[in-house]
Amino acid sequence: MPRNALNLALLLVTTLLVSACSKQSIYDSAIGWERSSAGLETAEVSIGELDIAYLRSKEAVEGDTLVLIHGFGANKDNWTRLAKEFKGEFNVYAIDLPGHGDSSKPLDIGYRFEDQVNYLNQILEELGVKQFHMMGNSMGGAITALYAATHPDQIQTAVLFDPAGIFEYESELVDRVLDGDNPLIPKKEGDFGRLLDFALEKRPFVPWPIFDVMEEKAIANREVNEVIFAAIRDTGFEPDFRDAITRIEAPVLVVWGKLDRVIDYRNADVFVDAIPNARKVLLDDIGHAPMVETPAESARLFREFLADSVK
Structure with missing residues (x-):
């Protein structure tokens, strides 16, 4: 069992021994521990009628700012493992986009990529974040790319982890959706595990009380x-x-993870061909979320990319 997973398991056992905890309180304790170990704290900001939840570095550092944008159906906590790699090195903001996580979830607003770019711009303006590196996964990768195109003066570098937005090469997901079965939208008990198995090749350890709450959400x-x-x-x-x-x-x-079943990794070439100053890295044995499946390697790739970009 990985060290982080062992520490989390010990925390849960201790919590269970000292009190009769509900699954929700165990979940809250575990998520709080993950955030704290990554040097992050929760905060909230409002834009118009939307309440936006986010994670930010507890202590400001002299380094650059890093803005992290999750994918479809995900949330800000998808980034805690990667953020831990950058603790004390970057000022980190991980945003819950509208419709996700702990942010407002109205059904009657726009959720197209350009809409999300507009919301994100308002959020960062309200937070006073003016120049930054941005990373995004899946839907968040498409939003990151479109944000970089729309607000070039704000983006220092961009990292796209298995981005959506281009589907020239179809994936297993497309076939399933056309058959009326979308594994990315859990509808009943058991579906959340199926989602994780479909999206992630290297699925992180998640204790049962936390898993149950995640599935319910x-x-x-x-x-x-x-x-x-x-x-x-x-x-x-x-x-x-x-x-x-x-x-x-x-x-x-x-x-891009070469074992991505959600979006075919061959679409990486289409992105790189379209973006003037872009490069790609393909990861063997990794699925749709490299920053979750291999955070240390993802952090290393970013540091090397950043070093090359400032030469």
Whole structure:
């Protein structure tokens, strides 16, 4: 068992021994420990009628700022393992986009990529974050790319982990969705485990009380997830996205797991061909979320990319 997983298991056992805890309180304790060990704390900001939850570094450092954007159906805590690698090195912000995590989840707002870029711009403006490196995974990768194209003066570098937005090469997910089965939207007990097995080749250890709460949250978000997925699907097959990313000025690193079943890794070449200053790294034995599956390697790739970009 990995050291982090062992520490988490010990924390849970201790919590269970000292009190009769509910699954929710165990979940809260475990998530709080993960955040704290990564040097992060929770905060909230409002933009219009939307309440936006996010994680930020507890202590400011002299280094650059790093903004992290999760994927579809995910949340800010997808980044805690990677953020831990950068503790004391970067000022980190991990955002819960509208419709996700602990942020507002209205059904009657836009969830297309350009809508999310607009919300994100308002969030960062409210936080006073003006220049930064941005990383995004899946849907968040597409949002990161479009943000870099739309606000080039703010983006120092961008990292796209298995980004959405281009589906020239179809994946197993496309076949399943066309058959009426979307493994990314849990609807009943057992579906969340299926989602993790489908999306991740190297699935992290998750103790049962935490897993149960995560599954309950995912099922409760089914309606808004269906709205968001429809918006992503519609945006992903439009030529405007491809045209937009040709205007990216910042250096871009595209990182893709070769065992990604959600979006085919061969689409990395399409991104790199379209973006003027982009490079790619393909990871063997990794699925759809490299920053979750191999955070140390993801951090190493970013540091090397950053060092090359500032030469």
